[in-house]
Amino acid sequence: MTGRNFRLRRLRGGDAARPQRKRGAQPKVVALGGGMGLSASLTALRRITGDLTAVVTVADDGGSSGRLRDELGVLPPGDLRKALAALCGDDDWGQTWSRVIQHRFSSRGDLHEHAVGNLLIVALWEQLGDHVQALDLVGRLLGAHGRVLPMSAVPLELQALVRGHDPLRPDDVDTVRGQATVALTPGEVQSVHLVPQGPPAVPEAVAAVLDADWVVLGPGSWFSSVIPHLLVPELLDALVETKARRVLSLNLAPQPGETDGFSPQRHLEVLGRHAPKLALDVVLADEAAVPDRESLADAAKRLGAAVELAPVAAPDGSPKHDPELLAAAYDRIFRMHGRIGPWR
DSSP: OOOHHHHHHHHHHTOOOOOOHHHTTTOEEEEEHHHHHHHHHHHHHTTSSSSSEEEEEEOOOHHHHHHHHHHHHHOHHHHHHHHHHTOOOHHHHHHHHHHHHHBBBOSTTTTTTTTHHHHHHHHHHHOOOHHHHHHHHHHHHHSSEEEEEEEEESEEEEEEETTSSSSSTTOOEEEEEEEEHHTSSSSSEEEEESSSOOOOOOOHHHHHHHSSSEEESSOOOOIIIGGGGGGHHHHHHHHHHOOEEEEEEEOOOTTTTTTOOOHHHHHHHHHHHHHHTTTEEEEEEEEGSSHHHHHHHHHHHHHHHHHEEOOOOOOTTSSSSSSSHHHHHHHHHHHHHSOOOOOO
16 A cells, blocks of 8 residues: 555545435535635535535735745745635625735735735734644634635646747747746646645645545636646545545636637546546536537546536626526535435
8 A cells, every 4th residue: 555545544534434424414515726716616615515625726826925925935825815705604794804805905015916815814824833724713713614725735836838838939839837827828738737746735635525525626727726636646546536426617618828719528638638547427517608518428428427517607698607506506416416315
């Protein structure tokens, strides 16, 4: 047994079967991603379960997060802050704190564009010396409906092999460094990797995946928010070995730069190339965003998944998920795929 598999077994509690969930209990859900895509998923999921954990990418190198990372050598706090804000409740307390931690200063000095939540998170990291303990404390302050964890305790750099990054050399493949640059590259991303390679996962994140009933991956920036979780070996092992059901939530439209011209099925093919051992159970897509349902079904089948089509887009026509519609879609999937007895 390898050292990594031994650690997974220990986090799972050995080979003993997991005890059956009591009738009426809510599903344990772990959502992986980053940025606005993960925020959309969390805003929906907190409506249907009180047992929710977000595992967040830590490769951001732009804006306030990038400046704090460069100056203090800390994890980039921005995506963690967004996840905490998404878990705030709809009452006055939750909405007030959500606005406060998302507030950005406007000045002519060094505080310009820093987010309050970023500074709060970094201050607690320095005070407590523990990433997870500090994020749990911020979550209690906000009254967050769930837990937020970084996928790794090591600041990571995202690198991509990109064909045509330089428009003057459309056939050349270059290495593009940095999440912010990869997200906006004008070329075609061939693959991504992390530096340092094989970073350690946060043990609490691995344990959450192993203990989950459902794992939700996506939506979000495909190469810079979704796939990075599959490049952390211990986290990927947990995703492969967990007894949880796995649902992949597709984006509503290709993203300028990063996934220009991608069909829904192309997203699945890319994910499969980066994690060939990972099987899925359900692929969720907006019914209006799938022009070729048969091709998507074939791509999902190669990953072991069934396709669920549902109206999940915002009614204003923007490429954003509607929280209530997305919550209804997740709730239906949780109820219809592999569940015994009611969650609630």
